[in-house]
Amino acid sequence: MSNDHIHPPPSSFFYKYIWSTDHKVIGKQYLFTAFFFLLVGGLMAMLMRWQLAYPGSPVPVLGKMLSALAFIDDDGRVTEEGFNQLVTMHGTIMIFFVVIPILVGAFGNFLIPLHVGARDVAFPVLNALSYWLFLPASVLIFASLFVEGGPAQAGWTSYAPLADLTQTGFSAGHGQTLWLLALFLVGWASILGGFNFLTTIIKLRAPGLGWGRLPLVTWAQFITAVFQLLATPVLAAALCLMLVDRLLGTSFFIPEHVYPGDVASGRSGGGVVLMWQHIFWFYSHPAVYILVLPGMGIASDLISTFARKPIFGYKAMVASMASIMGLGFIVWGHHMFVSGMQPVMGKTFMISTMLIALPSGVKVFNWLGTLWGSSIRFTAPMLCGLSFLSMFIIGGLSGLFMAATPVDIFIHDTYYIVAHFHYIVFGGTLFAVFGGFYFWFPKMFGRMMHEGLAKLHCALTFVGFNLAFFPMHFLGEAGHMRRISTPTEYEWLMPVQPMNVFISHSAFLLGAAQLIFLFNFFWSWVAGRRAEPNPWQSNTLEWTTPSPIPYYNFDKVPTVHHGPYEYSTAGAETDWTPQDRPDAGPAAGPAAGAGKGH
Amino acid sequence: MYQPVAVAAGDHAQAHESEHEVSKFGMWLFLASEVMFFAAFIAAYVVLRAHSRGAFAEAARELNVVLAAVNTLALITSSLTMVLAVGAAQRGDRRGTVRGLAATIALGCVFLVIKYFEYSAKFHHGIYPSTNAFFGCYFLLTGFHGLHVLAGIIALSILLVVASRGVFRDGYYTPVECTGLYWHLVDVVWIFLFPILYLLH
Amino acid sequence: MHCLSRIRSGLPLLVTLAVALPWGAAEAAEWGWLPPNINSAYGDEVDDLYLVIMYLVLVMFALTEGALLVSCLLFRRREGHRARYSHGNLRAELFWSVVPAIILVWLALVQTDTWAKVRERFPTGPEVYRVQALAEQFSWNFRYPGTDGQFGTADDAYDGTLVVPVRTPVVITLASKDVIHSLFLPHLRVKQDTVPGLRIKVWFEAGRVPCWDLTRQELALLDPEDMDAARVAVEGFAFQETRVVDLESREPWDEGKGLWKGLKAFAYAPAGAAARIRHRGATADGAHGEAQYALHSLDVACAELCGLGHFRMKSRLFIWPRDMVDAWMAAKAAQGADRQLAKKWRRIYDEGHPHWNQD
Numbered sequence A: 001m002s003n004d005h006i007h008p009p010p011s012s013f014f015y016k017y018i019w020s021t022d023h024k025v026i027g028k029q030y031l032f033t034a035f036f037f038l039l040v041g042g043l044m045a046m047l048m049r050w051q052l053a054y055p056g057s058p059v060p061v062l063g064k065m066l067s068a069l070a071f072i073d074d075d076g077r078v079t080e081e082g083f084n085q086l087v088t089m090h091g092t093i094m095i096f097f098v099v100i101p102i103l104v105g106a107f108g109n110f111l112i113p114l115h116v117g118a119r120d121v122a123f124p125v126l127n128a129l130s131y132w133l134f135l136p137a138s139v140l141i142f143a144s145l146f147v148e149g150g151p152a153q154a155g156w157t158s159y160a161p162l163a164d165l166t167q168t169g170f171s172a173g174h175g176q177t178l179w180l181l182a183l184f185l186v187g188w189a190s191i192l193g194g195f196n197f198l199t200t201i202i203k204l205r206a207p208g209l210g211w212g213r214l215p216l217v218t219w220a221q222f223i224t225a226v227f228q229l230l231a232t233p234v235l236a237a238a239l240c241l242m243l244v245d246r247l248l249g250t251s252f253f254i255p256e257h258v259y260p261g262d263v264a265s266g267r268s269g270g271g272v273v274l275m276w277q278h279i280f281w282f283y284s285h286p287a288v289y290i291l292v293l294p295g296m297g298i299a300s301d302l303i304s305t306f307a308r309k310p311i312f313g314y315k316a317m318v319a320s321m322a323s324i325m326g327l328g329f330i331v332w333g334h335h336m337f338v339s340g341m342q343p344v345m346g347k348t349f350m351i352s353t354m355l356i357a358l359p360s361g362v363k364v365f366n367w368l369g370t371l372w373g374s375s376i377r378f379t380a381p382m383l384c385g386l387s388f389l390s391m392f393i394i395g396g397l398s399g400l401f402m403a404a405t406p407v408d409i410f411i412h413d414t415y416y417i418v419a420h421f422h423y424i425v426f427g428g429t430l431f432a433v434f435g436g437f438y439f440w441f442p443k444m445f446g447r448m449m450h451e452g453l454a455k456l457h458c459a460l461t462f463v464g465f466n467l468a469f470f471p472m473h474f475l476g477e478a479g480h481m482r483r484i485s486t487p488t489e490y491e492w493l494m495p496v497q498p499m500n501v502f503i504s505h506s507a508f509l510l511g512a513a514q515l516i517f518l519f520n521f522f523w524s525w526v527a528g529r530r531a532e533p534n535p536w537q538s539n540t541l542e543w544t545t546p547s548p549i550p551y552y553n554f555d556k557v558p559t560v561h562h563g564p565y566e567y568s569t570a571g572a573e574t575d576w577t578p579q580d581r582p583d584a585g586p587a588a589g590p591a592a593g594a595g596k597g598h
Numbered sequence B: 001m002y003q004p005v006a007v008a009a010g011d012h013a014q015a016h017e018s019e020h021e022v023s024k025f026g027m028w029l030f031l032a033s034e035v036m037f038f039a040a041f042i043a044a045y046v047v048l049r050a051h052s053r054g055a056f057a058e059a060a061r062e063l064n065v066v067l068a069a070v071n072t073l074a075l076i077t078s079s080l081t082m083v084l085a086v087g088a089a090q091r092g093d094r095r096g097t098v099r100g101l102a103a104t105i106a107l108g109c110v111f112l113v114i115k116y117f118e119y120s121a122k123f124h125h126g127i128y129p130s131t132n133a134f135f136g137c138y139f140l141l142t143g144f145h146g147l148h149v150l151a152g153i154i155a156l157s158i159l160l161v162v163a164s165r166g167v168f169r170d171g172y173y174t175p176v177e178c179t180g181l182y183w184h185l186v187d188v189v190w191i192f193l194f195p196i197l198y199l200l201h
Numbered sequence C: 001m002h003c004l005s006r007i008r009s010g011l012p013l014l015v016t017l018a019v020a021l022p023w024g025a026a027e028a029a030e031w032g033w034l035p036p037n038i039n040s041a042y043g044d045e046v047d048d049l050y051l052v053i054m055y056l057v058l059v060m061f062a063l064t065e066g067a068l069l070v071s072c073l074l075f076r077r078r079e080g081h082r083a084r085y086s087h088g089n090l091r092a093e094l095f096w097s098v099v100p101a102i103i104l105v106w107l108a109l110v111q112t113d114t115w116a117k118v119r120e121r122f123p124t125g126p127e128v129y130r131v132q133a134l135a136e137q138f139s140w141n142f143r144y145p146g147t148d149g150q151f152g153t154a155d156d157a158y159d160g161t162l163v164v165p166v167r168t169p170v171v172i173t174l175a176s177k178d179v180i181h182s183l184f185l186p187h188l189r190v191k192q193d194t195v196p197g198l199r200i201k202v203w204f205e206a207g208r209v210p211c212w213d214l215t216r217q218e219l220a221l222l223d224p225e226d227m228d229a230a231r232v233a234v235e236g237f238a239f240q241e242t243r244v245v246d247l248e249s250r251e252p253w254d255e256g257k258g259l260w261k262g263l264k265a266f267a268y269a270p271a272g273a274a275a276r277i278r279h280r281g282a283t284a285d286g287a288h289g290e291a292q293y294a295l296h297s298l299d300v301a302c303a304e305l306c307g308l309g310h311f312r313m314k315s316r317l318f319i320w321p322r323d324m325v326d327a328w329m330a331a332k333a334a335q336g337a338d339r340q341l342a343k344k345w346r347r348i349y350d351e352g353h354p355h356w357n358q359d
């Protein structure tokens, strides 16, 4: 395409930064919003940890400052009600307003067009619209912290009838309604993103960029987008059902003979309580793979780049991601083993859940295969990538205990579960996010981040994280329940209370370590070393553009000649071979799917 | 919405062709998520029905099958007029496009007006979404479907204005075709809703 | 800040794996991996499964993390050395797909029978002890058939605590009045949600009797045949919470080192029983003899977030010799239920039409 086809970049501030249709700007909009929420959600975790270690005593420093909020009383204590609100909002914010927006909204938006060699996504205006649905949702969820009665408090899973029936004395306020509305908007933002990304990857690949030459990050985004497209509408439907239950008095999730506070519910009944859980988990189980697949993609790129070695078993890596998605749709029942679902269904869900460990294992072994015989550069992004790998293994393996139905009976709804998923979403995904951020920061902002601070951050986070979350397995084994504000209420939990104290202190260390990241981010943005186009000697297409990337990415649409991971090719001059370099001779990588009809 | 500049490869003519292709592809994907959205509602309906079969059959008798049948006819016909509109746009036939769009809009309005009368008759008899599980499903399913019809009518009206200015020519008719796809989906959803709500006793 | 760049790469990994995990394991071992298990019906089977998975996972953990660590040490970048160019190895990939597949399928199959035992095959017959549970915000209600063995009759016994005989299969039917709760008996490995609109059964058999060791101030689980001394008729079951150690007055974190040995002590017991046993055996210094035990009870918790009072929705579980239970039941049944309470039960159990009733 000739260059005169390119529109000039917008010059007004409004079109450049606010209503921008540039995928890079939208990515950054998502990034900043999500980082803000990371602080909010993280701070909430700190408050929870304080309460769990020292139940009923005022939170030092922060307590008084935050006493205007619903969950803190005037003396700076976390209230009993407040604890539930904190758990709920922490989970909701971290999943829907931090991790998904960063992985998909920020990294997806930023990287997909670059990786396929396109100038933007297929539908740039819809892309902007997606952010502008996400932002009001963020405002709603944030505003719910301040409404009368406080924010939602029925857990991020919002089980009916607790969240549904306004007379349960628990969700009478507007908090729960705002929660539903916010998630509904976030859902449609995701769907818009999903079909946009799919169209971009399928239709806008540069010449020569066959399916076998896509970087694994982009493959992960592709598979995630399928998830979003097909599973998110189901969540949206469930949210609608609960909304009409709350607002119009229908009884989708409310059976007859329900007497909250000994008074008849006043509903017609006829609803089915467990239906909420089925629909919710039909979405939310695949959603946990939305939380990890892009992280796996990022980790693959980091590991291959810094190991200076092609990724081991590229096709198997793609196939395993695809089968994680496929299986992901038929395992939702493993969240419901003790819910009162028919026991026979427990068995089938157990088997499918066990099987999902298989593709995950293939990925782990292939990453290890990539590292074997490599030449590792221990940069900050690589440290994060390796942390992802080691933490994902722990989180994944603990999943097997829960997949075993008889064992899950005991550990369900205990801190064992909390340990499991924090190992994956924090130990896994957030490490991948940090790594990806250190890696692509030069492309995003044109400067390098401070490597020493980055390593320090990674190390402290790693240590703090493990000290905080590993002992949670022991809490879980002791039967320590989730979502209880005062563990000292129970005799059999007495012996483990010191562990709660230890965990909280480690969590504060973990939180403090994030301040380094925050500082490094802003400092490097302003004063970091200017980045050259390809500081990590990496292969994929984004590194062929200047840093920071110009408005239309590529002034000439690149032609792709290799797979993304041609490192240390025999006979090549350098130990890397950019995807658009035509001269690599015979070792042109896996010819798989080379070229594509356009 | 689609900016041709984002097309990564090909000369001018190709870019134009794949613009059409890309938009249509995106529309199909969007429809897939719409299908999942309605599928979830229908699944909820099936579950609730399985739990109180008798009550559902009884409540369904309250509905007006004749009006619904007329509505079904209206929607099916409107799909036909939509096809005509798309064909005309493809040929660059301005008057044909406008006529087809106008007919589709009119039929959509007929559908909504009848729905309005159905709803108000129900309210008049004191039947609301909260009356029982069946009417919860009924109002929810037909309500969301109605909203989709309304959105379709708005989109078609915009197209009507655009079409009357003669924009759709020289093989450019992407918006008409994409809106057409959407309209057919709305139609198909109704084809499912009609029997499960009105006919199943 | 320059020196920061030199941080050894493997360091954080090593520090954590070397310090945190063994520390945690040691700490956990001090009080046992899991709470004492007194479910003699399938408790051991469940705990064994847990251990099987634990060993399997530990092997996998050691293999994968070990390989990662070794790679980091062996393959750090050296001058003039290039990585080995390779896109994979089909044989290796087949190996590590097939072997885990076999392991996982095996793992899934070995537990189906335990699951069936726990959730599908309920004990039947006259010796089964039946209880109904009704969960509400925020308390547990239990109904016992009384002396006639029938529910819904005038001699039903109602109580807020769960009283069951030792060495007897117990079947509890669960229902909820308002929202989802979850009956959690940690020492019996029982957990089951109670769902409005459903009636769900759980079962277990308690093998030992929880007692409080008065000298050592800790929980003791006694075999019923060893505790004839406790088989005294107990009249007037005044259930009092006797807190042996008052927790409110002590700041938990003041205890400092290790685990709270001394603080484990809540004793909830029928006041009469506790006093009686203490009287029978206590010597002047209270140092030995069976009389050092008082009958004790175990925690009953609600494991599902159910509202504001969720974390306080607890009850006590008493496991007694059969004759004691019978005596208690007779006394309770004679008390009957007040109208309010009876209405609660009638509305859910006698008039409610559950979607799914396991009975």
Ligand code: HEA
Pocket (backbone or CB within 6 Å): A157, A288, A289, A291, A292, A334, A335, A353, A354, A356, A357, A358, A360, A361, A362, A364, A392, A393, A395, A396, A397, A399, A400, A402, A403, A404, A408, A411, A412, A413, A417, A420, A421, A424, A425, C056, C057, C060, C064, C100, C101, C103, C104
């Ligand atoms: C990114 C998020 C993420 C990911 C990837 C996973 C992955 C897995 N999860 Fe997890 N899960 C959550 C997030 C996630 N989970 C969350 C948030 C919850 C709680 C929700 C709530 O209630 O609030 C949860 C809860 C949850 C439950 C419900 C527990 C309960 O409430 O009682 C179960 C039960 O089966 C489960 C299982 C699994 C399994 C088997 C995997 C597998 O995919 C893991 C596979 C990986 C491995 C196994 C490791 C690597 C493999 C090898 C090294 C190969 C060799 C291994 C062997 C042969 C053994 N998870």
Ligand code: HEA
Pocket (backbone or CB within 6 Å): A038, A039, A041, A042, A043, A045, A046, A048, A049, A087, A088, A090, A091, A092, A094, A095, A098, A099, A154, A155, A156, A157, A418, A422, A425, A426, A430, A468, A481, A482, A483, A484, A507, A508, A510, A511, A512, A514, A515, A518
């Ligand atoms: C991606 C998801 C994600 C992430 C990243 C986290 C991060 C953390 N989580 Fe989260 N968590 C969830 C998802 C997540 N969580 C979910 C889904 C639940 C279940 C909710 C439910 O039950 O409904 C949950 C529940 C949950 C619980 C269980 C509560 C309970 O059931 O009783 C706990 C308890 O310790 C906890 C702790 C933490 C901590 C300490 C962090 C830390 O890693 C946070 C560290 C980050 C920061 C601290 C941010 C940086 C902040 C600053 C720089 C500000 C200054 C810092 C200080 C003042 C120290 N989480």
Ligand code: CUA
Pocket (backbone or CB within 6 Å): C136, C137, C138, C180, C181, C182, C302, C303, C304, C305, C306, C307, C309, C310, C311, C313
């Ligand atoms: Cu009842 Cu928690």
Ligand SMILES: [Cu+2]
Pocket (backbone or CB within 6 Å): A284, A285, A288, A331, A332, A334, A335
């Ligand atoms: Cu899951």
